[in-house]
Amino acid sequence: MSAVAGAHDVVLRVGGSPENVRTARLVAAAVARREGLPEDRVDEVRIAVGEAVTWAMHAAADHVVELVLGPGEIGSGTFVVRVEGGLSPAGPDDEDGVTGPGSDGLALALLRGLADRVVITGDTTVLTWSDAP
Amino acid sequence: MDLSLATRPEGDRTVVEVGGEIDVYTAPQLRSALNDAVADGARHLVVDMTGTEFLDSTGLGVLVGGLKRVRTMDGDLELVCSSEKILKVFRITGLTKVFTIHPTIEEALGAAGTTP
Numbered sequence: 303m304s305a306v307a308g309a310h311d312v313v314l315r316v317g318g319s320p321e322n323v324r325t326a327r328l329v330a331a332a333v334a335r336r337e338g339l340p341e342d343r344v345d346e347v348r349i350a351v352g353e354a355v356t357w358a359m360h361a362a363a364d365h366v367v368e369l370v371l372g373p374g375e376i377g378s379g380t381f382v383v384r385v386e387g388g389l390s391p392a393g394p395d396d397e398d399g400v401t402g403p404g405s406d407g408l409a410l411a412l413l414r415g416l417a418d419r420v421v422i423t424g425d426t427t428v429l430t431w432s433d434a435p
Numbered sequence: 436m437d438l439s440l441a442t443r444p445e446g447d448r449t450v451v452e453v454g455g456e457i458d459v460y461t462a463p464q465l466r467s468a469l470n471d472a473v474a475d476g477a478r479h480l481v482v483d484m485t486g487t488e489f490l491d492s493t494g495l496g497v498l499v500g501g502l503k504r505v506r507t508m509d510g511d512l513e514l515v516c517s518s519e520k521i522l523k524v525f526r527i528t529g530l531t532k533v534f535t536i537h538p539t540i541e542e543a544l545g546a547a548g549t550t551p
Contacts, residue, residue: 401493401499408495408530409492411527411529
């Protein structure tokens with residue numbers, strides 16, 4: 303599967319090693335900064351992308367996660383991150399069942415609390431920030 | 436930036452200093468440090484996150500797990516954190532109501548070990 307990407311988008315595929323989550327966060331922050339998001343919102347992107355990638359990794363059969371990062375509609379002043387693949391309701395380290403993106407999980411609370419818009423369908427998670435110039 | 440962990444006794448408290456990034460990759464190390472402290476008899480844990488630069492839901496899960504664990508032994512687990520970035524993660528998830536969070540280690544060690 304290959305994600306549809308616009309000319310300004312950055313597409314990232316990360317394998318299932320947990321250390322790759324940090325790399326995905328770094329790339330997401332760099333692209334958000336490039337798109338002109340203020341620094342406090344760049345921090346939100348960093349955390350939210352980490353969450354989405356962490357839980358998408360648990361969900362994917364091969365643990366490979368693909369992200370598309372970039373401006374939304376040109377001129378709309380948005381920064382959009384699309385994470386392909388579903389989110390696992392719980393991960394291997396979720397001993398108490400409180401962290402994952404399940405209905406009342408901490409991960410979902412973070413996504414909703416950090417991005418301006420969160421749309422989760424069966425196989426994609428789209429996070430939107432609307433502070434890009 | 437990996438995780439740095441240092442555990443030391445302070446009177447009847449046990450301080451676990453956590454530096455660096457707590458995420459899905461490093462959270463298991465933090466869980467081990469908390470479990471080891473409890474196995475060594477610690478009941479009043481203070482997790483000093485002054486040097487923590489990043490925290491995600493898996494890290495929160497480990498802290499919640501640690502708190503639950505010491506509470507079953509009539510202990511407590513309190514946090515030290517003054518970084519607005521990290522505090523925001525506790526606020527968004529509602530965990531400021533669950534954890535006692537001190538701005539400095541001095542304040543944490545000076546405070547009576549109360550749980551909210």
